[in-house]
Amino acid sequence: MASSAAAAHGRTKVVVIMGATGCGKSHLSIDLASHFRSAEVINSDKMQVYRGLDITTNKIPPDERRGVPHHLLGSLDPDDGEMTPSQFRSLGDAAISDITSRGSLPLLVGGSTSSILSLLVERFDQEEDVLGRLGPPARPKLRYDCCFLWVDVSLPVLEEHQSKRVDEMLDKGAFDELAGYYDLRRTDPEGWTGLRKAIGVPEFDRYFKKYPPPGGVCPDSPWRWQDARKRDDDPVRQGAYKEAVWEIKKNACQLAKRQIEKIQRLRGCGWELRKLDATEVVQLAMAAEEEGGSGVRWQGVWKRQVVGQSVNIVRRFLHK
Numbered sequence: 001m002a003s004s005a006a007a008a009h010g011r012t013k014v015v016v017i018m019g020a021t022g023c024g025k026s027h028l029s030i031d032l033a034s035h036f037r038s039a040e041v042i043n044s045d046k047m048q049v050y051r052g053l054d055i056t057t058n059k060i061p062p063d064e065r066r067g068v069p070h071h072l073l074g075s076l077d078p079d080d081g082e083m084t085p086s087q088f089r090s091l092g093d094a095a096i097s098d099i100t101s102r103g104s105l106p107l108l109v110g111g112s113t114s115s116i117l118s119l120l121v122e123r124f125d126q127e128e129d130v131l132g133r134l135g136p137p138a139r140p141k142l143r144y145d146c147c148f149l150w151v152d153v154s155l156p157v158l159e160e161h162q163s164k165r166v167d168e169m170l171d172k173g174a175f176d177e178l179a180g181y182y183d184l185r186r187t188d189p190e191g192w193t194g195l196r197k198a199i200g201v202p203e204f205d206r207y208f209k210k211y212p213p214p215g216g217v218c219p220d221s222p223w224r225w226q227d228a229r230k231r232d233d234d235p236v237r238q239g240a241y242k243e244a245v246w247e248i249k250k251n252a253c254q255l256a257k258r259q260i261e262k263i264q265r266l267r268g269c270g271w272e273l274r275k276l277d278a279t280e281v282v283q284l285a286m287a288a289e290e291e292g293g294s295g296v297r298w299q300g301v302w303k304r305q306v307v308g309q310s311v312n313i314v315r316r317f318l319h320k
Contacts, residue, residue: 011145012100015039015314016116017109018263019151020158020256022165024278024306026060028151029109031307032314033068040099042092043073044110044119047198049088050078053181055174055219056200058165071095078194085118092119096144105318111255113262120144147317148273149310150263153282155256161282162252164289166245173219174200175227180217182208199255203247207240274313276306 015032019025033039043049047057051074054061059074072091076083092108092115099106108116118124122141153161178200195201211230217223231238267273284298 011143012096012106013147013318014096014106014108014120014144015147015149015317016120017107017149017151018113018116018273019111020153020259020263021058021111021252022158022162022256023151023153024281024302025109025111025151027064028149028276028306028310029107030060030064030066030068031303032107032310034066035307035311036105036314036318038102038104039107040069040071040104041073042071042095042099042106042108044088044092044108044112044115046083046110046112046115047195048073048110049083050074050076050194052078053177053195053198053201055169055172056177057195057198058169069099071099076194081193082197083194085114086124088115089118089124111259113259113266120146147314148266148271149313150267150273150275151278151306152260152275153277154279155260157279157282158256159253161286162256163249164286166249166252169200170245173224175204176217176219176221176224178204179208179213179223183213183215183217199251200248203244203251207244210240211237274309276309278302278306281306 017025017029017032029039029041033041045057047053048059049072050057054074060070072088072095096106108119110116117140120142122143181195181201182205211227213227214223231241263273281298281302284301285295287293288295288298
């Protein structure tokens with residue numbers, strides 16, 4: 001169904017799922033792909049494009065992808081340096097061509113607005129700030145026929161969610177991941193340069209310089225608990241750890257604010273971004289976690305208010 005509709009028009013159809021970090025974009029892409037079975041995901045997150053630090057960069061785990069093919073997710077070698085917008089444009093274009101060659105629907109997913117724009121705009125100059133020239137009189141033309149879905153969560157709720165999300169990330173092994181990454185760069189200063197800007201890396205680098213981890217640390221390593229015991233006995237060390245965690249939470253919230261501002265600029269210049277409010281979903285999910293509930297309520301609201309609306313929007317887009 002998706003392939004026939006896409007082929008009926010001159011420009012390739014692309015569904016773009018945007019939103020701030022932590023608002024549910026990845027999960028929406030999987031749910032959408034289950035309704036449009038030929039859909040495939042192209043990641044547009046600047047950090048998730050690299051291999052490594054899977055927990056820290058919040059890549060969707062393989063067992064949660066439900067068999068949906070993903071492109072540009074953990075596919076670049078971080079030793080090759082930082083990916084440029086031009087490189088992403090080339091890689092993204094190749095991924096779209098690959099997906100559509102099989103009659104499938106590309107879902108471009110991520111919060112990196114600059115990466116998304118570098119791929120979608122018709123005229124691209126790496127030396128020019130695409131966002132800087134946005135405005136109704138000079139709205140950049142798109143080279144694809146795009147359906148924009150904006151998953152939004154009110155900022156106060158999103159900030160609370162970000163804080164809990166960082167704690168969950170650390171519980172899953174991000175601290176060990178970051179310790180291993182720090183040790184790698186201690187022996188190879190140029191190692192994994194593409195990931196150095198990931199939130200969590202610079203914040204914990206300051207901690208690890210004071211309290212260096214041993215070599216070979218990985219998620220689920222017993223070293224995490226050893227370090228925790230040392231922190232319990234050393235208030236200064238505990239304070240340094242808490243400061244790193246606080247910095248991560250602060251920077252994640254600041255990133256979310258910047259992402260929302262950029263999306264609002266896109267909408268303000270006249271692009272049709274279909275807003276999907278997931279605030280109630282996030283509130284119910286946090287309440288269920290605190291109370292030890294089943295999550296049935298938030299899942300129901302998610303299906304009705306976010307997934308259901310998205311399916312209807314995309315279905316109309318494919319048949320217009």
